[in-house]
Amino acid sequence: MTVNDYIQQKFQIFGIQVSEADILDMCLTSKISGEDEMNEHCCVRVSVAIAKFIPSLLLRATSISEGGFSMSWNIQGIKDYYSFLCKQYGLKDELSNKPKVTFL
Template sequence: MTNKQYLTKALSGLNVTEDDIEIILVKSELDADADVDVRGCDMATYNRMSALFKGVMQNVSEGGYSISWNMDAVKLFYNALCSELGVENVLLARPKVRNRSHLW
């Protein structure tokens, strides 16, 4: 399996186009035809999540037909990816405690 095949299969449920996969590969400096580097591809997905959200954030409605995306499911996918990689989930806003005692 190649890097491109892995990304195509892993992201198939997120409405990612072939062009989006190419952009993820180029920006992450991954060779599309090389043997799969699972961690490299997962990090590329994490780093290029904005390209994935571009297609997911569109709700389309024409006539009696409509397509809506379950953003909670996408966020769960992203959260699971972050946990698996051991990186920060930047979509989850967490309050930060800062030392402001010098202001008193």
């Protein structure tokens, strides 16, 4: 399986179709070719690139309805996956609404 295939399949689980441009952005972020074989050596870089891409993905429409055809994303699922990746790779979770304590 190529890196391109891996990325597409990861997002398809949530009902999201990513474009070739999206995949190219993730590959450039991870400094890996989309045509490379997906293996344990590039898995961390690709997963981090996916996590960094998800916030921009959530700025798009989450459902589309046209001429009797309807498509929507599992928005909570993708947010949960993002949080999981952030915890796993020590990234700052930009999407969580965790309460913050401030002292005056």
